[in-house]
Amino acid sequence: MCAPTPGLRRVMVLLAAALVSASVAVGEDWREEGVQYGQVGADVILSCASPPGRAQPLVPSLEVEWRRDRAAALPEGCILRDGDLLLPQAKLAAGGAYSCHDGTGQILRSIFLRLGYLPGIPSVTCRASDYENFSCSWTPSVETFLPTRYITTYRKKLLMGDEKWSRTPSSQVGPCVQDPGRPRTCTVPKCEFWSSYRLNITEVNPLGSSFRLLDVTMQAIIKPDPPEGLVVEPVPSAPRRLRVRWQYPASWPKEPHFQLKFRLQYRPVAHGSWSTVETVNLSEVITDAFSGLEHVVQVGAKDFLDAGNWSEWSAEARATPGPGLTVAPGDEATTDAGLESPAEEPSLAPNPEPIDRSDPMEKVAILISLGIFAFFILAVVLGIASIVWLRLRKPSKDETKKHDFLAAAVRMRALPKAQIL
Ligand SMILES: *[C@@H]1O[C@H](CO)[C@@H](O)[C@H](O)[C@H]1NC(C)=O
Numbered sequence: 001m002c003a004p005t006p007g008l009r010r011v012m013v014l015l016a017a018a019l020v021s022a023s024v025a026v027g028e029d030w031r032e033e034g035v036q037y038g039q040v041g042a043d044v045i046l047s048c049a050s051p052p053g054r055a056q057p058l059v060p061s062l063e064v065e066w067r068r069d070r071a072a073a074l075p076e077g078c079i080l081r082d083g084d085l086l087l088p089q090a091k092l093a094a095g096g097a098y099s100c101h102d103g104t105g106q107i108l109r110s111i112f113l114r115l116g117y118l119p120g121i122p123s124v125t126c127r128a129s130d131y132e133n134f135s136c137s138w139t140p141s142v143e144t145f146l147p148t149r150y151i152t153t154y155r156k157k158l159l160m161g162d163e164k165w166s167r168t169p170s171s172q173v174g175p176c177v178q179d180p181g182r183p184r185t186c187t188v189p190k191c192e193f194w195s196s197y198r199l200n201i202t203e204v205n206p207l208g209s210s211f212r213l214l215d216v217t218m219q220a221i222i223k224p225d226p227p228e229g230l231v232v233e234p235v236p237s238a239p240r241r242l243r244v245r246w247q248y249p250a251s252w253p254k255e256p257h258f259q260l261k262f263r264l265q266y267r268p269v270a271h272g273s274w275s276t277v278e279t280v281n282l283s284e285v286i287t288d289a290f291s292g293l294e295h296v297v298q299v300g301a302k303d304f305l306d307a308g309n310w311s312e313w314s315a316e317a318r319a320t321p322g323p324g325l326t327v328a329p330g331d332e333a334t335t336d337a338g339l340e341s342p343a344e345e346p347s348l349a350p351n352p353e354p355i356d357r358s359d360p361m362e363k364v365a366i367l368i369s370l371g372i373f374a375f376f377i378l379a380v381v382l383g384i385a386s387i388v389w390l391r392l393r394k395p396s397k398d399e400t401k402k403h404d405f406l407a408a409a410v411r412m413r414a415l416p417k418a419q420i421l
C-alpha cells in the first residue's frame, strides 16, 4: 500500500513534477489518449484529474483509490497525495495500466504508463555504392523501451570553396530521406562527388532527443557493390590457364569519368592461400593455375582512382584447367610433384595428384642449356686428352726448354740488385 505523504517530501515531489512536465513537453508529438511517458529512475506522478479541458467530477481526494491492471500490487514505495499517485524513482517494472476509482468503485481515469530512458547518441555509418547517392545507417546506443523516431538532415559544403559549413537554412540543409522499407537507414540523393556533407542523425523519443553529427565525403565512403556475372572457363590446350570474365555491378552507373578497377583472387579448392591479380579490364587470363585441380575464383571492385574501399568479394565461380587427365604417378620425366606448400592442408588433399608446374618453354630451355653444357665438357676433355698425348710424344724437347728457362731464372737472382736496376 501507498504511504501517506510525508510533509518533508512534498517539496521534492513538486520539483519532480516540474521535471516530468518538462519532458512531457518535449514529447508532445507522442501525446496519445490515455498514455503517459516517464523516465526510469525519475519520480513519476499519475494524476487522477482528467486532462485539462475536460469536465471532471469533484471527488474528495480521500475517497480516491488507485488500482493496477489485473489486480497487481501498486509499486513499492508509492505515495498517495491529493488523489494523485506518486512513484518515486520509478522502476521499469512499474510501467503498465493504472486506474483511479471513486469511493463507489467507479472508474475516474485510466492511464497507461510507459517508462523508459532518454535517447542515447546513435552510432552512424555511411556508405556509397555509387557516386550519385549515399546512405547512412545507424544503431541506437541505448535501449529506451519507448517509441522512437529519427530526424535525419545534412548540410553541404564544397571541398575547395568556403570553409564554413553553409548556414543558409533553406537552400543547403536537406533531408536524408528515410525509406519506411529500410528502417534506421536514410539516403542523400544526387550528391556531388567533390562536396563534403555533415550528417545530423537525431534520435527523438517522448523524453527527449540526442543527435550525432558525422562528416562524410563521397571519396572516403565509396564502396562499390561486388561485380556480377562472374564466369570462369578452362582455356583449350592450355593446361595452366583459366579465362575469367565479369560485369560491372548493376548499381554502378556507367559513365566514362567514373570507372572501376578490379582484382581477382583464386586458388585450388583444396589449397589455403589465395593468389591475387589486379586489372582494369572486364576479363583476365590466369596463367599459373594447377592443371587438373578445381579452382575457385572471386572478383572485387574499387573506384578506378582508388577512392574509398574495395567492394566485398563477388560470389564464387569454379573451373578446372587443362584436359582434366590424371597423370600417372611416377612419370617423373614430365611432372614436377608437389604443391607450393604441401604441408599446409594435407588432410584436404590425401592423394595429391602430381602437378606439372613448368611451362613447355621452360623445358625446352633447360634441354638446350643441358646440351650446351655437355658439349662444353666434351670439348674440354678432348682438349686435355690431346695435350697430354702431345706431351707424351715429345718429352725431350719440352724438358730442355724447361731447363734453359730455370737456369736463366737462377742467374737473374744471383746478380746484385744494382745491376738489375
Ligand atoms: C540516386 O538517387 C536518385 C534519386 O533517388 C535515383 O534516381 C538514381 O537512380 C540513384 N542513382 C543510383 C546510381 O542508384
Ligand SMILES: *[C@@H]1O[C@H](CO)[C@@H](O)[C@H](O)[C@H]1NC(C)=O
Pocket: 151, 153, 200, 201, 202, 211, 213
Ligand atoms: C541536429 O538536428 C536536430 C533535429 O533537427 C536539431 O535539434 C539539432 O540542433 C541539430 N544539430 C546541429 C548541430 O545542427
